[in-house]
Amino acid sequence: MPIAMHIAYAVLAFVLGSIIGSFLNVVILRTPLHQSIVKEPSHCFSCGHRLAWYDMFPIFSWIFLRGKCRYCGEKISPRYMIVEAATAVLYCLAYLVFGFRLELAFSAVLFAVLVVLSAIDIDRFEIPYWCSITTAVLGVIAIFVFKETPWHERLIAMGVIMVIFVILVLVGGMGGGDLQLMIGASLLLGYKVFVALFIGVLTGAVYGTVKKLRDRSDEKEISDKLKRLAEEWYQNQLDQNVGYVTEGHDDIIVGSISEGDPDIEWEFLDENVWRGLPDKAKLSRELRKNITDEREGGFKIFIKGDKIERVKYSRRMVFGPFLGFGIATCWLVGGHLINWYLSLMR
Ligand SMILES: [Zn+2]
Known part of the structure; x- marks a missing residue:
């Protein structure tokens, strides 16, 4: 041409x-x-x-x-x-x-899906199910049409990715949506998916560090506010004799803030170690009234004995766009990347 x-x-x-x-x-x-x-x-x-x-x-x-x-x-x-x-x-x-070539048609679908899931993940902290399914469908078709990557390589890659992700999800940071996406990607990419994951985690970590520095003062402010409100509430509970007194127990209040609306997951609270029933609605109300941060975040309030020991708050981080970037890169030039890396080893 x-x-x-x-x-x-x-x-x-x-x-x-x-x-x-x-x-x-x-x-x-x-x-x-x-x-x-x-x-x-x-x-x-x-x-x-x-x-x-x-x-x-x-x-x-x-x-x-x-x-x-x-x-x-x-x-x-x-x-x-x-x-x-x-x-x-x-x-x-x-x-x-x-x-x-046929890969061009695959690219058209794959890239559209990756762009959509990245943006939706940024907006809503979830990767839509249909995006992962579409990637997986492409992966399954790839088994039959791109035979230069053998089917067993794709399946082994998928198995290893699942094991890696169980660890990543447990350690925190990655969610179930990320796992679903990478399962589809491993069928599509074979062993190249590990390079995609590496690129995704690396770029994500770099961004995460920058974000942490940028958000630090906001995070401090919100966590101080949370601590003050929790302390007032807890003192009130102590005064009413419901406060928790059992020696040697720690308790924890876990919650999240979404679209300016704090939400507490009360099932994490161990009511058995409290003297009476804590007034949960009161704390929820106080937080809703006073905390209106628009960004997504999660918090943990640690209670020890008769005081609020500390409060941890951080804004949430998405991995979808970074994994998407890794997948796109490896779909386009993953083979070259691996060859280049191997040539360095020789
Ligand atoms: Zn207008």
């Missing part, structure tokens, strides 16, 4: 990717809300003005409008543009790597 033709197809893949990306934005926003994907016309989320076609031009509309609504001037999240650009770049890379 002449080089000019090659470039034309690469540009076409980019444009097609950006259009698919703008459709994915709709999927990302509406599927978690169980809204129809096609029924409602697109509109500004701030002023409700219906968008014209030139407002919905992938990537470029956002750039030309400088990230603001044409009608009300309200800021539009760069997320829409990022989703479109990411899909466009991935589609373009898929063409450059695979040309018009």
Whole structure:
């Protein structure tokens, strides 16, 4: 194929990717809300003005409008543009790597799924079930159509991934959704899935460290507030003689904050070591009234004897986008990465 033709197809893949990306934005926003994907016309989320076609031009509309609504001037999240650009770049890379081979069709589905699950994971801290299923279906088809990776390699990879993930989920940080995704990915990638996991964990850890530093003062503030409220409540319980006095026992209150709404999982509290029944509703009420942090986070309040010993609060971290990045990288160039690494060993 002449080089000019090659470039034309690469540009076409980019444009097609950006259009698919703008459709994915709709999927990302509406599927978690169980809204129809096609029924409602697109509109500004701030002023409700219906968008014209030139407002919905992938990537470029956002750039030309400088990230603001044409009608009300309200800021539009760069997320829409990022989703479109990411899909466009991935589609373009898929063409450059695979040309018009069957892998290109796989890439089109896989990359769309990875972009969607990354964004939904960031929004809602969960990877939709259908995204993991779709990845797994691609993996199962791959067993039959891409025989250069033998089926037993894919199954062994899947088994090992499951063992690794049991540990990762127990240690904390990763969730069940991450495991489901990686099971599908191991069928699709074979041993390359370990490189994908490595890339995902590594980039995730780098981001996690940056985030920890950035969030540190906010986290401190919220955890101090939690501690103060818990202390007031606990002192009140002690005064009412329900407070917990059993020597040598520690107790713990576990909860999470989601969309500015603290929620306590009371089943973690061991009421047997309390003198009376703690007024659980009172603490829930106090927290709801005073803590309105919009970011997702979890907390633990440690009680020891007659005082609140300490409070641990941290904002939650997602791994979906990083695993997705690892999977996409290994799907595209995983073989090259492994060969390059092996050549270093020689
Ligand atoms: Zn508007």
